[in-house]
Amino acid sequence: SSELTQDPAVSVALGQTVRITCQGDSLRSYYASWYQQKPGQAPVLVIYGKNNRPSGIPDRFSGSSSGNTASLTITGAQAEDEADYYCNSRDSSGNHLGVFGGGTKLTVL
Amino acid sequence: QVQLVQSGAEVKKPGASVKVSCKASGYTFTGYYMHWVRQAPGQGLEWMGWINPNSGGTNYAQKFQGRVTMTRDTSISTAYMELSRLRSDDTAVYYCARDLTAMVTSFYFDYWGQGTLVTVSS
Numbered sequence: 001s002s003e004l005t006q007d008p009a010v011s012v013a014l015g016q017t018v019r020i021t022c023q024g025d026s027l028r029s030y031y032a033s034w035y036q037q038k039p040g041q042a043p044v045l046v047i048y049g050k051n052n053r054p055s056g057i058p059d060r061f062s063g064s065s066s067g068n069t070a071s072l073t074i075t076g077a078q079a080e081d082e083a084d085y086y087c088n089s090r091d092s093s094g095n096h097l098g099v100f101g102g103g104t105k106l107t108v109l
Numbered sequence: 110q111v112q113l114v115q116s117g118a119e120v121k122k123p124g125a126s127v128k129v130s131c132k133a134s135g136y137t138f139t140g141y142y143m144h145w146v147r148q149a150p151g152q153g154l155e156w157m158g159w160i161n162p163n164s165g166g167t168n169y170a171q172k173f174q175g176r177v178t179m180t181r182d183t184s185i186s187t188a189y190m191e192l193s194r195l196r197s198d199d200t201a202v203y204y205c206a207r208d209l210t211a212m213v214t215s216f217y218f219d220y221w222g223q224g225t226l227v228t229v230s231s
Contacts, residue, residue, distance in 0.1 A: 033217045035154070042221040043206075044221075045205075048209060048217040049217065054219060076200055083118045085208075088154075088156070088216060089216060090214070097156070097168065097170060098159070098170070100153060100154040
């Protein structure tokens with residue numbers, strides 16, 4: 001399967017920890033990357049590979065993976081973290097194709 | 110600094126074609142694969158394909174096979190995405206996105222263009 005599945009919506013209280021998950025067969029073979037997208041803006045890479053953060057991404061963002069599930073964890077969520085989050089990976093077909101999850105809307109209460 | 114600057118919004122009629130450009134600066138254009146991703150209004154991200162700017166090699170999502178063509182002009186560090194036989198459901202913001210890893214496809218997209226809105230309407 002080339003699909004990645006995400007929960008449509010998740011909420012977290014300000015300052016608490018939240019985990020956003022992404023499931024798919026390809027994640028057994030490849031690491032996911034995670035993107036934050038705010039309304040009217042282009043996506044921003046927040047996590048890639050095993051658990052790498054691009055320069056400028058706060059260390060409250062972390063990634064992990066187990067079996068067919070990749071997770072993005074925000075430890076101490078801030079109001080500015082409210083956004084849509086998308087996972088991405090390569091397709092498991094071996095044909096060097098990409099695939100995105102459907103996205104998770106994160107609400108910070 | 111790395112920048113990807115895309116062409117402006119387009120309005121097209123069903124059945125027409127559209128060509129979106131993505132001008133890169135701040136890095137060696139031929140050293141990094143370029144991907145194209147689209148987002149329909151209120152919907153999620155959809156990966157369309159990639160181009161290797163060095164060789165011109167391409168790979169497209171099956172959904173777009175036969176309708177999409179990705180090209181590049183290395184003399185002006187610009188990638189192009191052309192979509193033909195447009196339908197109303199092709200209305201979307203189209204993004205170019207640079208692959209993070211030099212010379213291979215990691216599918217980690219570290220820099221994105223600002224997006225180009227393509228509206229398909231009769």
